[in-house]
Amino acid sequence: MKKTAKPKNSNRGKPRRRVVPFWRHRHFRIPLVLLLVGLAAGGSWRVWQSGWVPDALEKVKWAAIKASTEVGFKVNEILVIGRSETRQKDLLAAVRLARGAPILAFDLKAAQKRVEALPWIKKATVERMLPDTVLLNVEERQPLVLWQHKGAFALIDTDGEVILRKGLERFSDLLVVVGPDAPKHASKLLEALATEPELMRLVKAAVRVGGRRWNLRLKGDIDVRLPEENAAAAWTRLAEYEKTHQVLERDVRILDLRLPDRLIVRKPPRQTKPAKGNGQET
Numbered sequence: 445m446k447k448t449a450k451p452k453n454s455n456r457g458k459p460r461r462r463v464v465p466f467w468r469h470r471h472f473r474i475p476l477v478l479l480l481v482g483l484a485a486g487g488s489w490r491v492w493q494s495g496w497v498p499d500a501l502e503k504v505k506w507a508a509i510k511a512s513t514e515v516g517f518k519v520n521e522i523l524v525i526g527r528s529e530t531r532q533k534d535l536l537a538a539v540r541l542a543r544g545a546p547i548l549a550f551d552l553k554a555a556q557k558r559v560e561a562l563p564w565i566k567k568a569t570v571e572r573m574l575p576d577t578v579l580l581n582v583e584e585r586q587p588l589v590l591w592q593h594k595g596a597f598a599l600i601d602t603d604g605e606v607i608l609r610k611g612l613e614r615f616s617d618l619l620v621v622v623g624p625d626a627p628k629h630a631s632k633l634l635e636a637l638a639t640e641p642e643l644m645r646l647v648k649a650a651v652r653v654g655g656r657r658w659n660l661r662l663k664g665d666i667d668v669r670l671p672e673e674n675a676a677a678a679w680t681r682l683a684e685y686e687k688t689h690q691v692l693e694r695d696v697r698i699l700d701l702r703l704p705d706r707l708i709v710r711k712p713p714r715q716t717k718p719a720k721g722n723g724q725e726t
Contacts, residue, residue: 513546520544520576529564529584538562539570539580547572563607589619589630592649604628623652633658636676640683646692657702666692671702681707 585601604627660668678701700708
């Protein structure tokens with residue numbers, strides 16, 4: 445009796461093995477990486493300089509970005525945090541981003557630099573919140589004083605930097621400082637003056653003298669000369685004099701605090717009466 449031959453294909457009915465393209469196989473990828481490394485270490489610089497590799501990578505990059513927008517990676521919303529003085533349209537103009545634009549193509553660093561160039565912006569961060577939101581977080585400058593220099597006014601922040609030179613009307617209640625280096629030292633001066641709030645309310649202007657110290661102009665046209673060192677202590681001393689002697693209510697023109705152990709008071713000069721004559725002008 446003859447034996448029945450078994451069928452040649454004994455795997456019939458079993459799940460078929462997935463075929464992996466040869467370029468995805470790890471045995472192919474390892475030599476490919478080694479080849480690229482060898483080209484980088486050897487003569488590939490000429491190929492790179494020719495522009496072929498960068499151009500190819502650029503095309504791949506933009507093809508991927510285009511594909512990403514089709515699956516939802518595009519700008520739908522721009523969130524702004526920390527804005528107070530800066531106009532929204534100025535921020536959006538600096539960001540240069542429209543709804544529907546590819547979010548992965550957005551240059552965060554370039555946008556940050558443009559935003560930080562705006563007058564009120566001290567610091568900014570720009571982030572992607574994938575898939576469709578850009579977050580803009582800004583820290584604005586804090587106005588401190590008005591700087592009078594060469595006949596013009598400028599708004600100065602707490603770091604001594606100029607914020608604005610026009611449209612300053614709404615900041616007219618700020619202290620006016622005068623002197624080439626006044627903005628840089630204004631913050632420290634205001635810290636000293638703030639130790640005596642009641643007295644500080646009387647200060648209208650501060651003049652920087654010789655790049656070393658301050659003269660203050662109070663309401664009633666009284667000048668206060670602060671020392672170069674320990675200005676805050678001298679200011680406190682004047683507050684004590686005012687509480688005990690009401691020195692600011694007297695007929696004084698100058699209060700000199702430059703000596704640590706005394707207050708020098710100078711009164712306005714007396715107006716002399718014109719001498720009686722025969723009525724003829726000379």
